Amino acid sequence: MAPKILLVDDEERFRTTLAKMLKAQGLEVTALGSGREALAELEKQPYDVMVLDMRMPEMDGIAALTEIKKIAPQTEVIILTGHASMDAAVEAMRLGGYDYLLKPCPVEDLLAKIESAYERKMTREGK
Amino acid sequence: MTPRSTTSGSNLFPYIPAILLFFAAAPLGLSCGPLWGVGVFALAVVSLVTARRQQGRLQEQAGPDWLLDERLLQAQKMGAIGQLSAGVAHEINNPLAIIRQEAQWMQTLLQTDHFRGLEEAKELYDSLREIIHQVDRGKEITHNLLDFARKRQPVLQAVAVNKLVADMAALVDKEARQKGIKIMQHLAPDLPPVYADAPQLRQVILNLLNNAVYAVQRNGEVTVTTRLAGENALEVIISDTGPGIPPEDLPRIFEPFFTTKPPGQGTGLGLAICHGIIEKLGGRITAANRAGQGAEFTIRLPLNPRGSVVSGQ
Numbered sequence: 245m246a247p248k249i250l251l252v253d254d255e256e257r258f259r260t261t262l263a264k265m266l267k268a269q270g271l272e273v274t275a276l277g278s279g280r281e282a283l284a285e286l287e288k289q290p291y292d293v294m295v296l297d298m299r300m301p302e303m304d305g306i307a308a309l310t311e312i313k314k315i316a317p318q319t320e321v322i323i324l325t326g327h328a329s330m331d332a333a334v335e336a337m338r339l340g341g342y343d344y345l346l347k348p349c350p351v352e353d354l355l356a357k358i359e360s361a362y363e364r365k366m367t368r369e370g371k
Numbered sequence: 372m373t374p375r376s377t378t379s380g381s382n383l384f385p386y387i388p389a390i391l392l393f394f395a396a397a398p399l400g401l402s403c404g405p406l407w408g409v410g411v412f413a414l415a416v417v418s419l420v421t422a423r424r425q426q427g428r429l430q431e432q433a434g435p436d437w438l439l440d441e442r443l444l445q446a447q448k449m450g451a452i453g454q455l456s457a458g459v460a461h462e463i464n465n466p467l468a469i470i471r472q473e474a475q476w477m478q479t480l481l482q483t484d485h486f487r488g489l490e491e492a493k494e495l496y497d498s499l500r501e502i503i504h505q506v507d508r509g510k511e512i513t514h515n516l517l518d519f520a521r522k523r524q525p526v527l528q529a530v531a532v533n534k535l536v537a538d539m540a541a542l543v544d545k546e547a548r549q550k551g552i553k554i555m556q557h558l559a560p561d562l563p564p565v566y567a568d569a570p571q572l573r574q575v576i577l578n579l580l581n582n583a584v585y586a587v588q589r590n591g592e593v594t595v596t597t598r599l600a601g602e603n604a605l606e607v608i609i610s611d612t613g614p615g616i617p618p619e620d621l622p623r624i625f626e627p628f629f630t631t632k633p634p635g636q637g638t639g640l641g642l643a644i645c646h647g648i649i650e651k652l653g654g655r656i657t658a659a660n661r662a663g664q665g666a667e668f669t670i671r672l673p674l675n676p677r678g679s680v681v682s683g684q
Contacts, residue, residue: 258469261476268479334527334651348468348510351475 247362248290251275252282252308253297253324262295265351271358279308286316293342293361295354298325298332306332306339313340318369320361322354389419460513467513471506474499527652529564530572532672536595536607539576543584543593551590554580559598562605565672567652575645575656579609579668582641585632586613586666603674604654610667615660624658 249271253259256277263275274291276282280303282294294312298305309321323344325333333344342361345354392415400408478499486492540554547554576595583593591612600606616624616631623629625646642658649656654672661667 255465255469258465258472261469261472265472265476265479337527347464348471348506351472 246270246272247292247358249273249358250282250285250291250294250319252277252279252294252300254278254300255297262351262354266355266358269355279303279305279311282308283311283315286312286319290316291319292365293358294319294321295358296321296323296341298323298336304332306335309336309339309341318365320365322357322361324349324354386419386422389415389422392418463513464510467506467509471503474502474506478503526568527566528569530567530569531562531564532572532597532605532607533558533562535569535573536576536597539573539580540595542577543580547584547593550584550588552584552587553592555592555594557594557596559596559605562597562599563674565605566675567672568648571648572652575648575670576607576609578641578645579670583609583611583613583666583668587611588613591665600671604671605674607670607672608667610661611665613665615664616658616666618660621658621660625656 249266251259251263251266251273253262253275254277259275259277263273266273274285276285279296279300282296285291286294296305296308296312300308305323305325309323312319312321317340320342321336321340323333323336323341324347325344333341336344342364343357345357392411396408396412396415399411478496480486481492481496481499536558537556540556544554580593580595587593593609593611596606596608596610598606598608620629620631625642629643646656649670649672652672654670656668656670659667659669
């Protein structure tokens with residue numbers, strides 16, 4: 245079964261193209277534009293790995309991550325960040341984020357991180 | 372701290388007597404005879420030279436204040452550049468991320484069966500590769516801009532503290548030995564690694580060791596100790612046999628621009644930067660005087676910030 249990925253970024257063009265690229269690699273991807281939508285989605289169904297943008301209006305990545313870890317602690321979260329918000333990325337690691345990536349990055353780097361996050365989740369669940 | 376006015380501006384006050392004498396020289400020469408004119412002119416020249424010398428001396432005395440003002444201005448400028456570039460970098464990184472991704476997606480599409488064998492496909496693919504290359508160049512520029520503005524954020528990785536401390540002690544040892552100062556190392560064996568930014572931690576240790584050697588001046592000891600502090604932290608302690616820190620200076624020792632060194636020898640930023648780095652790493656740095664003699668700086672670092680796994684970039 246393909247890993248289920250939840251992608252959250254407020255830049256519409258960024259997330260739709262990234263979703264297409266990840267799908268082309270055989271991943272099952274849902275792309276959403278805000279932290280609030282992501283939380284509602286996680287309450288409906290579980291995801292293996294989440295790719296979360298750090299800087300978003302309304303609810304930023306840190307606030308979203310805190311809530312995500314409450315309702316879906318099993319989901320591994322990879323943070324996407326601009327260089328300027330590295331402080332927030334470090335904070336996200338402390339809050340239980342799995343890893344982070346600096347924008348702009350090659351999609352191969354993101355794929356590698358998704359893969360290792362997925363592997364960790366499988367190992368933890370004994371699958 | 373407000374910048375004080377300096378004597379470098381267009382302060383003409385000390386030159387007024389000379390100016391008045393110059394203007395008086397010609398009419399006096401005409402009305403009272405050329406000798407008077409030449410005499411007053413000579414007086415004007417003497418007055419001008421005296422005023423100039425006095426100004427020079429004043430400027431020399433005001434040197435350290437000038438330096439302070441300029442440093443403050445420079446720091447303010449750097450701060451403004453830092454803020455601006457942080458904002459610019461983020462704003463530019465977002466469109467760059469989209470451009471890069473679109474180009475990469477187009478490359479993926481060009482590799483599908485539909486485009487296979489098409490003569491221009493290879494050229495299109497090459498053009499897209501160039502776009503990606505140029506985006507990466509743009510990314511380098513924004514990141515360098517941030518590094519320049521000292522905005523580099525820590526990259527956490529497992530660091531063997533004893534090795535790092537020993538490396539820095541070796542760096543300082545040569546200069547210390549020439550001054551008759553011994554660098555002693557008491558490093559606890561089998562210390563677990565800390566998750567920290569190695570280059571930044573090196574900067575802190577080196578700074579503290581240099582400060583300690585500076586404080587001792589000649590013939591004495593600088594001791595660096597590492598030890599576990601409870602279950603979740605370790606400590607690096609750097610102490611010296613120098614004169615210690617005046618008690619009234621202790622509360623201000625980590626403030627930016629605070630320095631006990633003579634003007635021109637210290638920027639007053641070294642300890643402030645150390646403080647900033649250690650705080651960012653989730654640790655603490657404190658200063659104290661030792662019971663016997665000398666000062667003691669203690670860095671306390673968490674072994675693993677809240678158990679998270681953090682990889683480098």
